[in-house]
Amino acid sequence: MDRRKFIKNAASFVTLPLLLNGQAIQVLGANSGINLEQTKGRALVLIQLDGGNDGLNTLIPLNMYDNLVKVRPDVVLPENKILSLNDLQGVHTSMSGVKSLFEEEKMMFIQNVGYPQPNLSHFRSKEILLSASDSKSNVESGWFGRYLELLHPEYPENYPDNTNPHPLAISIGSSSSPTCQGDMTNLGIVLQNLNTSYESQSNNTTYTDTPYGYELEYVTKVMLSTEKYLEVVSEVSELSESSSLLWPEAKANSLADKLKIVARLIAGGLTTPIYIVNLGGFDTHATQVVAGETHTGKHAELLQKVSEASLAFQDELKQHGNEDDVLSLIYSEFGRRIGSNKSDGTDHGAAFPMMLFGSQVNPTVFGENPVIPEEVEKKTNVKMKVDFRSVYASILHHWFDVDDSEIKNILFNEFEILPILKSSVDVSELNNKSKELKLLPVYPNPIKNTSEIQFSSVDGWVSLKLYTLSGQLVKILMDKSVTEENQSVSFSRDGLANGNYLLVLQNKNIKDSQIISLQ
Numbered sequence: 001m002d003r004r005k006f007i008k009n010a011a012s013f014v015t016l017p018l019l020l021n022g023q024a025i026q027v028l029g030a031n032s033g034i035n036l037e038q039t040k041g042r043a044l045v046l047i048q049l050d051g052g053n054d055g056l057n058t059l060i061p062l063n064m065y066d067n068l069v070k071v072r073p074d075v076v077l078p079e080n081k082i083l084s085l086n087d088l089q090g091v092h093t094s095m096s097g098v099k100s101l102f103e104e105e106k107m108m109f110i111q112n113v114g115y116p117q118p119n120l121s122h123f124r125s126k127e128i129l130l131s132a133s134d135s136k137s138n139v140e141s142g143w144f145g146r147y148l149e150l151l152h153p154e155y156p157e158n159y160p161d162n163t164n165p166h167p168l169a170i171s172i173g174s175s176s177s178p179t180c181q182g183d184m185t186n187l188g189i190v191l192q193n194l195n196t197s198y199e200s201q202s203n204n205t206t207y208t209d210t211p212y213g214y215e216l217e218y219v220t221k222v223m224l225s226t227e228k229y230l231e232v233v234s235e236v237s238e239l240s241e242s243s244s245l246l247w248p249e250a251k252a253n254s255l256a257d258k259l260k261i262v263a264r265l266i267a268g269g270l271t272t273p274i275y276i277v278n279l280g281g282f283d284t285h286a287t288q289v290v291a292g293e294t295h296t297g298k299h300a301e302l303l304q305k306v307s308e309a310s311l312a313f314q315d316e317l318k319q320h321g322n323e324d325d326v327l328s329l330i331y332s333e334f335g336r337r338i339g340s341n342k343s344d345g346t347d348h349g350a351a352f353p354m355m356l357f358g359s360q361v362n363p364t365v366f367g368e369n370p371v372i373p374e375e376v377e378k379k380t381n382v383k384m385k386v387d388f389r390s391v392y393a394s395i396l397h398h399w400f401d402v403d404d405s406e407i408k409n410i411l412f413n414e415f416e417i418l419p420i421l422k423s424s425v426d427v428s429e430l431n432n433k434s435k436e437l438k439l440l441p442v443y444p445n446p447i448k449n450t451s452e453i454q455f456s457s458v459d460g461w462v463s464l465k466l467y468t469l470s471g472q473l474v475k476i477l478m479d480k481s482v483t484e485e486n487q488s489v490s491f492s493r494d495g496l497a498n499g500n501y502l503l504v505l506q507n508k509n510i511k512d513s514q515i516i517s518l519q
Contacts, residue, residue: 051282061369072340097311111367114351114384240267256309286343350381446517
């Protein structure tokens with residue numbers, strides 16, 4: 001039987017649940033840990049908020065607050081309970097941990113994320129988000145699974161081995177994530193806790209020369225691999241202990257419990273490049289808030305869990321000295337509608353904010369605030385401005401250094417690369433890669449009055465211009481010929497409004513860009 005047909009036929013067996021020491025574990029096509037040179041030793045942590053998070057109650061557009069009061073009077077957060085990030089945006093009162101990460105320059109918000117022709121079914125929208133397909137296509141593989149298959153085209157033959165001893169992907173919970181589904185099989189393992197173990201049956205079985213025999217042999221190999229991976233995970237988990245004092249008590253916050261496992265595995269030296277965790281409960285059609293006390297209620301409790309878990313996780317990474325190697329993304333399958341309903345809740349909506357956090361992120365609010373009309377119809381939604389696949393493309397490009405042509409293959413199309421990392425890491429590659437042209441990190445950023453902009457260039461004509469994020473030119477800072485490699489330009493806001501702007505440095509056909517914030 002053709003190998004790929006064989007794996008395809010085996011897929012239905014791969015997700016059968018097993019009981020391991022009384023704990024349920026999902027057996028997947030367990031792959032090896034990726035070569036460190038291929039992922040630059042970095043890890044991505046995906047935090048899924050299941051149910052559809054209310055973005056307008058998470059990241060509040062302060063300049064639209066009066067209209068929010070009019071269109072969602074039953075759920076809107078009292079103005080004095082908003083934790084301001086700057087003059088334009090604030091976060092929910094229960095998200096003090098997120099505010100702290102933003103102030104520590106470790107949190108980035110990406111506004112108005114979605115996709116064209118959104119689907120408001122939980123099941124279908126999750127399919128779209130996790131597969132990175134458009135709303136009209138049905139794609140069985142996951143976006144990160146396709147990336148992993150590019151690096152490991154011969155999987156699952158001879159995995160794991162000495163070169164690749166660690167799981168390629170780990171989901172913390174009770175089920176596998178379609179995010180890591182390849183064309184033929186999933187490429188990860190699932191852990192419920194650090195005590196999960198499995199003892200496979202002997203591999204001395206003789207398999208019949210039939211499709212069923214091939215499939216049975218394949219499942220047996222997967223189980224043997226799973227056993228080896230779990231042994232490695234158990235060994236690694238013993239090499240570190242939790243150090244942060246910010247973790248909530250065990251079982252008080254399920255998301256924190258899962259991230260605590262992830263942090264411990266990373267601290268122990270596991271080279272797995274992607275971890276997936278989730279927190280449910282965000283389908284807040286009713287009783288999203290407590291009537292008359294809208295800063296409390298179901299959504300406030302969920303946001304507090306997200307906030308305190310994220311802060312503790314980042315602190316744990318810092319304690320072990322590996323926060324520079326971990327990037328975390330918080331997202332949901334869709335947002336909620338602009339107007340509230342009659343049940344103290346909100347209904348399924350379209351665009352939503354994503355949150356990226358880590359020591360390497362560009363610490364800003366990317367994108368303009370959503371426009372909130374004074375009156376809305378029942379089905380009025382936040383308009384999408386950023387395609388969610390641009391976020392994935394930016395992660396692949398900046399974090400994992402994937403070539404643009406490969407990104408196009410993984411995501412089926414070309415998408416805008418966003419400046420998600422600080423300039424000292426990868427933002428200098430935003431437009432055209434060059435060792436001869438580079439914007440250095442702007443400091444201070446956000447800018448209150450003045451700042452010094454430094455860059456390096458070769459001899460020749462150089463322009464440095466400031467644009468709005470929508471592409472409108474607002475200021476020319478330099479437009480002349482230079483002869484020295486290192487340059488410095490004084491910047492003064494000169495009455496420019498608060499918000500995010502894009503600096504563009506250009507020498508001939510080479511560009512470098514960086515987002516700055518004015519506050």
